[in-house]
Amino acid sequence: MNIGLTGGIATGKSTVSQMLVKRGAILIDADVVAREVMLPGHPVLKAVIAHFGQAMLLADGTLDRKKLGEHIFAHKEERKVLEGITHPAIRAEMRGRAAEYEAMYPERLIVSDIPLLYETGQGSSFEEVMVVYIPREMQLTRLMNRNGLSKEEATARISAQMDIEEKRKLADVVIDNSLGLEHTERQIDEFWLRKGLL
Numbered sequence: 001m002n003i004g005l006t007g008g009i010a011t012g013k014s015t016v017s018q019m020l021v022k023r024g025a026i027l028i029d030a031d032v033v034a035r036e037v038m039l040p041g042h043p044v045l046k047a048v049i050a051h052f053g054q055a056m057l058l059a060d061g062t063l064d065r066k067k068l069g070e071h072i073f074a075h076k077e078e079r080k081v082l083e084g085i086t087h088p089a090i091r092a093e094m095r096g097r098a099a100e101y102e103a104m105y106p107e108r109l110i111v112s113d114i115p116l117l118y119e120t121g122q123g124s125s126f127e128e129v130m131v132v133y134i135p136r137e138m139q140l141t142r143l144m145n146r147n148g149l150s151k152e153e154a155t156a157r158i159s160a161q162m163d164i165e166e167k168r169k170l171a172d173v174v175i176d177n178s179l180g181l182e183h184t185e186r187q188i189d190e191f192w193l194r195k196g197l198l
């Protein structure tokens with residue numbers, strides 16, 4: 001079974017994906033793949049630098065993620081350019097891996113963790129989509145605390161994504177991650193049982 005996992009930035013996708021992995025799921029993480037395509041020598045990084053300039057590289061030739069992040073989250077058109085370069089490569093890589101894992105491990109749950117799953121029109125690409133939900137105010141606080149961002153910076157990142165309330169409405173399964181981790185674990189146990197997973 002192949003499910004999509006999404007939510008808003010800092011709503012707890014990684015927290016929930018680790019809970020699924022602990023129970024035996026195979027995880028394909030879009031943020032990890034997104035980092036792989038940005039490694040030195042990769043054609044995607046070359047295309048990114050061709051557009052955004054050498055100033056986006058650190059002295060050792062790796063991407064200055066902080067600088068690019070500050071730039072694209074402050075300029076929507078530039079974010080769209082970056083997505084146009086990175087998303088096709090990320091999507092192709094993720095689909096390839098999912099197909100491989102499905103063939104190798106037909107009895108296991110395969111989870112694709114994709115922050116921009118709905119924004120990129122992939123809502124129907126999975127048997128089910130799980131949304132990790134917390135209210136907007138809590139999302140802002142957790143993001144500011146985790147990334148050490150100001151309220152303005154955190155708001156810009158949240159606003160670059162579809163509203164979490166909208167995602168909740170589109171979900172096949174909603175995991176409420178607004179209470180303690182125990183409460184979230186229980187919902188994952190219920191999901192696991194409901195799906196008859198071993």
Ligand SMILES: CC(C)(COP(=O)(O)OP(=O)(O)OC[C@H]1O[C@@H](n2cnc3c(N)ncnc32)[C@H](O)[C@@H]1O)[C@@H](O)C(=O)NCCC(=O)NCCS
Binds near residue numbers: 008161
């Ligand atoms: C701009 C970059 C270099 C900033 O790196 P940084 O280390 O600060 O952030 P990181 O990659 O860990 O992303 C953190 C979160 O930001 C959010 N995010 C990232 N890119 C985007 C985007 N284009 N639009 C909206 N939200 C985004 C996601 O929720 C993600 O989980 C990086 O986010 C990037 O390469 N983005 C483009 C690729 C992409 O769209 N990735 C999202 C997953 S497909």
Ligand SMILES: Nc1ncnc2c1ncn2[C@@H]1O[C@H](COP(=O)(O)OP(=O)(O)OP(=O)(O)O)[C@@H](O)[C@H]1O
Binds near residue numbers: 007008015016178
């Ligand atoms: N139930 C919870 N209670 C309190 N804090 C939590 C809970 N779940 C997650 N957190 C914290 O909230 C922050 C965001 O969680 P996490 O990193 O899992 O989110 P994410 O959705 O994967 O983020 P991103 O979109 O950036 O990849 C982290 O600092 C995490 O420790």
